[in-house]
Amino acid sequence: MLALEQFRDSTRAWLEENCPPSMRTPMVPEEIVWGGRDAVFINPESKLWLDRMAEKGWTCPTWPAEYGGGGLSSEEAKILAEELARFNARIALTSFGISMLGPVLLEYGTHEQKMEHIPKIIRGEIRWCQGYSEPGSGSDLASLGTKAILEGDEYVVNGSKVWTSYADKADWIFCLVRTDFEVPKHSGISFLLFDMKSEGVSTKPIQLISGSSPFCETFFDDVRVPAANLMGRLNEGWSIAKRLLQHERTMISGFGLASGQGDRGGTTSTTASLEGAAMHYRGDKDRLTDPALRDQIAQFKIDSEAFALTSQRSSEESKQGGPNATSSMLKYYGCELNKRRYELFLKAMGSKGLGWGGDEFEAEELQVTREWLRSKANSIEGGTAEVQLNIVAKRVLGLPDMLSLASKK
Amino acid sequence: MAMVLSEDQQLLRDSARSFCQDNAPISVMRHLRDEKSELGYDEAIWQQMIELGWPGMAIAEKYGGFEFGYTGLGLVLEETGRTLASSPLIASVLLGASLLTEAGNEEQKSQLLPQIVNGELRLAVGVDEGPHHNPSRVACTAIKQGAEYVLTGEKSFVLDGHIADKLVVAARTSGEPGSENGISLFLLEAGCQGLQIQRTQMVDSRNAANLVLDQVRISEDSLLGSEGAGFTALDAALDIARIGVASEMLGSVQEVFQRIVEYLKQREQFGVQIGAFQALQHRAAEMYSEIELCKSAVLGALRCLDDPSATAKDRARMASVAKAKLSEVSERVSNEGIQMHGGIGMTDEFDIGFFLKRARVAQQFLGDASFHRDRYATLHNF
Known part of the structure; x- marks a missing residue:
């Protein structure tokens, strides 16, 4: 206990000294730090903050110190998170290397692979993207057809991926490829890591209904990848792929968590909380005058509280704090909650929540509209709501699988 | 605030679970329903629950309880929910003892709480007066006359009302129905004059009752907490x-x-x-x-x-x-x-x-x- 309290004191002192002033203010979307070779720091203090945090390994607090991580116990990491929250500190580095690849690389990678990639993830030097979905392989991900053929000490990769988040900005890709076409679909998949600068890689952004383009189509045309970049064993990539999906779901389920006090979090504006927005746009003073909306907002907030407690319970129950069988439930519920949140914002704001551009709307109002549209992807990306429910039904509840029953007949 | 149970709490839950599964299975509830039990619960099972210390789970040691916390009581109730085991735990302990703890003076607490822990006393609490829960809409009146209060009004959906030894009733000493001010709490003997208790047969086969208070006269010592601030x-x-x-x-x-x-x-x-x-x-x-x-x-x-x-x-x-x-x-x-x-x-x-x-x-x-x-x-x- 004493050691933990000392850790808290020294952490607080370090943050007091090292967290730059502007990093103690609410994050603005343009200043989110994703890292990478071509990282642009609009705010120079973002770079300073990243470097200081990375130096301590605190961008990945519980990863082994051997590879540059913080080496903290889960208790210490909790204290660090609490102290960061005390300072209202921004997240120093956001990346798929941290939330998705890193954990499975630590679990399945060779020592050489870890030495090569983990420190660069921690320092934000390399930005990763995820090569999973293909045009014909969405929910049935294991049917993927991008092929990798071993020629000498290189794999030659041909095919295409879709919904590759930020592929146009990423430096490296972790990619599912088919290395055996003669076996059942789950048994011929391998997990490859390669540089997006490799010859034969090209990307094309996809514009979404929200107007933004976070996703890309990614094409591989005779891309040559060193055989040493295979992670895990040949043709055993599916188990790594599924493990990584658990981490992805845990990350996405966080969309369901309201940050800070408000329902959109981090701001003190009229659209910070649902009830605040509803009363503001109706001109209500003490009490929300639309009883149906009031009931729906209360129900949403009650579910949000219960969901936040469930996330907490889930991470405390799984001793390592890693993802477990409930990650599908959390992903499903968190995404449904987030979609409900934005539908309620639209109801709360009336026509003010439906602007597309121009001076008649506040920037923040326009942002809510775009966020509402973007939220529709939540129950599709990282495995659809329906796929999550299938996983819960089969893996958690142990209900029979119709597809395997049918194939036995 | 940890969201996982401590080892002691897990042990309590496991023992409560096996007790309910073995001793108070759902067949007991069916039997009580079939024989139209007047009591609404099984007295022998209740005595065993008392021996297990369940009524005293959340009550302070100085009042004879075990201070195992509300989490402990909640775990026990959860297990009774699995087998639909009815008992005075809800009316007498959860409502009654909590109300005594929150509102009673030292004398009332030290006299009554130990009796709840050892099962000598069964309490019921009468709050609502209509078909919907609404604790501030108290219309039942209590008028001070000398050293007595005179209570007049009705109470509905009073859990265990017709089998309780004593009842706590919310009545209005001032203000209008709907106001949180002016509500006072009174402790009544089940057999007191002017109190009519009528059992209601509910769909869940448990005990509830309607009360009619017709000029019930009680001593001012029966006031729980201070007048009007209940x-x-x-x-x-x-x-x-x-x-x-x-x-x-x-x-x-x-x-x-x-x-x-x-x-x-x-x-x-x-x-x-x-x-x-x-x-x-x-x-x-x-x-x-x-x-x-x-x-x-x-x-x-x-x-x-x-x-x-x-x-x-x-x-x-x-x-x-x-x-x-x-x-x-x-x-x-x-x-x-x-x-x-x-x-x-x-x-x-x-x-x-x-x-x-x-x-x-x-x-x-x-x-x-x-x-x-x-x-x-x-x-x-x-």
């Missing part, structure tokens, strides 16, 4: 009871869901187990998700009751979170309990219908989902 203590005790009832509902909901999942694996139609049909799988998976939220809401609320730094407002908020969520989900799950069992679920011979009946009574008791959403919104100033 609402704060009443609402605090109601919050404890709301969370306790949510715990009981959590047990019932989990039991129904477990029975559903077992049936989906066992029942075959069209040559396959019906659990292979996606239409049923997804409904089951959605229920599972909702029940996971229920577990967290109840545990979070119990933790709040045991947290000395929590304020009355924190408790009120968490009580409404838990009772609103459990009321909503228990409606859904109890309905699916019937639907997913098909025709057999409609038969009296099959137990699942008992859970449906109990669910609706528990939903209404101390406020249904819309009551608590309204209260939650008010607590959040909107």
Whole structure:
């Protein structure tokens, strides 16, 4: 206990000294730090903050110190998170290397692979993207057809991926490829890591209904990848792929968590909380005058509280704090909650929540509209709501699988 | 506030579970229903619960209790919910003892609480006067005459009202119905003159009663707390009871869901187990998700009751979170309990219908989902 309290004191002192002033203010979307070779720091203090945090390994607090991580116990990491929250500190580095690849690389990678990639993830030097979905392989991900053929000490990769988040900005890709076409679909998949600068890689952004383009189509045309970049064993990539999906779901389920006090979090504006927005746009003073909306907002907030407690319970129950069988439930519920949140914002704001551009709307109002549209992807990306429910039904509840029953007949 | 149980709490839950499964299974409830038991619970089982220390679980040691906290009492109630085991735990302990603790003076507490712990005293609490829970809408009057109060009015849905030894009744010493000011609490003997108690036969086969108070004269010593200022203590005790009832509902909901999942694996139609049909799988998976939220809401609320730094407002908020969520989900799950069992679920011979009946009574008791959403919104100033 004493050691933990000392850790808290020294952490607080370090943050007091090292967290730059502007990093103690609410994050603005343009200043989110994703890292990478071509990282642009609009705010120079973002770079300073990243470097200081990375130096301590605190961008990945519980990863082994051997590879540059913080080496903290889960208790210490909790204290660090609490102290960061005390300072209202921004997240120093956001990346798929941290939330998705890193954990499975630590679990399945060779020592050489870890030495090569983990420190660069921690320092934000390399930005990763995820090569999973293909045009014909969405929910049935294991049917993927991008092929990798071993020629000498290189794999030659041909095919295409879709919904590759930020592929146009990423430096490296972790990619599912088919290395055996003669076996059942789950048994011929391998997990490859390669540089997006490799010859034969090209990307094309996809514009979404929200107007933004976070996703890309990614094409591989005779891309040559060193055989040493295979992670895990040949043709055993599916188990790594599924493990990584658990981490992805845990990350996405966080969309369901309201940050800070408000329902959109981090701001003190009229659209910070649902009830605040509803009363503001109706001109209500003490009490929300639309009883149906009031009931729906209360129900949403009650579910949000219960969901936040469930996330907490889930991470405390799984001793390592890693993802477990409930990650599908959390992903499903968190995404449904987030979609409900934005539908309620639209109801709360009336026509003010439906602007597309121009001076008649506040920037923040326009942002809510775009966020509402973007939220529709939540129950599709990282495995659809329906796929999550299938996983819960089969893996958690142990209900029979119709597809395997049918194939036995 | 940890969201996992301590080792002691896990042991308590396990022993409560085996006690209920072995000694108070659902067949006991069926038997009580069939023989139209006047008591509404099994006296021998209640005596065993007393021996296990359940009534004293959350009561302070100086009043003869065991100070195991509300989390402990909640875990026990959850297990009674799994087998629909009725007992005076809700009326006498959860409501009665909590109200004594919140409102009583030292003398009242040191005299009465030990009697609740050892089972000598069964309490009932009369608050509501209409078909809906509304603790501030007290119209029953108490008029001071010398050293006495004269109580006149009616009370409805008083759990264990007709078997209690003493009753606590909320009556108005000033103000209008709907006002939180002017409500006072009185401790009555069950046999006092002018008090008529009529048992109501409820769909869940448990005990409830209507009271008619016709010029009931009681000594001013029977006042619990100070005159006109009873609402704060009443609402605090109601919050404890709301969370306790949510715990009981959590047990019932989990039991129904477990029975559903077992049936989906066992029942075959069209040559396959019906659990292979996606239409049923997804409904089951959605229920599972909702029940996971229920577990967290109840545990979070119990933790709040045991947290000395929590304020009355924190408790009120968490009580409404838990009772609103459990009321909503228990409606859904109890309905699916019937639907997913098909025709057999409609038969009296099959137990699942008992859970449906109990669910609706528990939903209404101390406020249904819309009551608590309204209260939650008010607590959040909107």
